[in-house]
Amino acid sequence: MQEKDDLDLKEKVSLNFLERIIEDDLANDRVPNGTIVTRFPPEPNGYLHIGHIKAICINFGLAATYGGRCHLRLDDTNPEKEEQEYINAIKKDIRWLGFDWGTHEYYASDYYQNLYEIAVRLIEEGKAYVDSLSAEEMRTYRGTLTEAGKNSPYRDRSIEENLTLFEEMRQGKHPEGTHILRAKIDMSSPNINMRDPALYRIKFAHHLRTGDRWCIYPMYDFTHPISDALEGITHSICTLEFEDHRPAYDWATSIDGIKHTPHQYEFARLNINYLVMSKRRLLNLVKLGIVTGWDDPRMPTISGIRRRGYSPESMKDFINRVGVAKVEGVVDYSLMEFCVREDLNKRSDRLMVVLDPLKVIIDNYPENKIEYFEAVNNPEDPNSATHQIPFGRELYIEREDFMEEPPKKYHRLYPGNEIRLKYAYYIKADSVVKDEQGTVTEVHCTYDPLSKGGTTPDERKIKGTSHWVSATECVTIEARLYDKLFLDENPGKSTGNYLDDLNPDSLVIVPEAKAEPEILSAKVGDYLQFIRNGYFCRDTTDGQDGKLIFNRTVTLKDSWAKMKKKMGM
């Protein structure tokens, strides 16, 4: 026990770099009121995915551990791409993970007026100007990575002219692309983001929240830091690709009149092999109809994994185990599966479902007799309830669980071998019936009445235990067996196109799986284990008409499959 306490202590002492920064800031009185304020600022132009879970956990998590708060801010500065559907989904997904932003729900568009006034002030101070170069010309003037840029010929317009033009832009007197407001910083900066970054562009687009009030929209580098400052964010945490933007961030938060100075810190985004995570690619999968939607259980979106049956707890645990650092890496898909299995093993009720039925007839068992056996719902839970399972003369077992000519180490059913039917009896295979093609259609067995419940007085060892259902009392369900969407751990890396690495078997539908009647009590949201087959959940979307559809969340670990592979089968 003492040792365990020491370990816990050690774990707490090991802080990630963000926690270290925060603790240092707190200790040195650099945090107003000692209140840490973070924010999660998604752009509502798509669904949130697993990568966002990391950002959500970091921002909400840090706020929680240091007694601060985390704002939800929808970064809606590009009306052409943003939709209400995405806003709704984003909020639902964050709540599903168990985080709460309370009253702190903000929109970048809330600050359009402030931003506009700040822009005018910058012009008045000679720190911003209206450029009338075309987009292509601007690119030319910007220079390259290795060559400095050139000043725009419009850079030295008078303050009055700038003011007039900007006002006309706001009034909609100029077409898109004709003018743009830029910060006057330094066209020769080695950091391209500082070569007079664009502040405002003209867009005659209807905005979700501000409607047609504006036809000029502020850019990220201008909007984001000022939004942070206005909200009193203390630690603005983003991903590594924004490191180059930090000087722009600091420039914006240093504008005269800005009262609060937040700071930006960057961490490495989450990458997981076998998954594609970019919004562009995900949107493409949806548009091309490769998946049924953003919430297709094969999608790495939060709504997808929720529908697949992943628990929010397992995802948060996963993020925790991955850690937070600045090293760009790729986490193994297997770590995520481990976290899901670990959580689901503890919480899911067990059920017997036969996915690929093979009929078993117990010749020495009375016809028409049905007896019931008691099964523990969850053997991992000492307080678990139990339920009854009907047993009879005709059963179904998994086709995989019988072989006429078994390989070495196969200890399931085969002629002459005895196995245990979980909770029920021992049976021994005697003979088989085949169809014209030679496929086994029935296995005739004998049972041992002394083995009732799964043990015998002579305590003889039985190596194999199979799950089963009564052929007459079972319920037919549809099982959807999901697997990875991509076959290559880095989709598109070797083929050049990620769509070429699609897994043709990412969804295998079993239209008529046979389940024990207890499955009728399964509700949407229940976490289930189909014994020996994996974790499943009731589908939330396609099962609404009462149809029994179950999604496979993840398989169980399968060391037999591994052994078969090793033996070259």
Add this chain to the structure above:
RNA sequence: UGGGAAGUCGCCAAGCGGUUAAGGCUCUGGUUUUUGGUGCCGGCAUCGGGGGUUCGAAUCCCUCCUUCCCAGCCA
């Protein structure tokens, strides 16, 4: 070849001048087991390379190498 960042076990990741270089996943032996699941026990690195500083370096300095990001009126 400009600027920014990163390199510790197959994958993450602790470590912050003195440790036998944590831990987790994967893999791999064994064991328990009415799920070939779970659980339990065990195995698995000298820190990108080379110099240097120091009694002592993964930790400090120099240098080289490799990888990632940036030339949207996207975020």
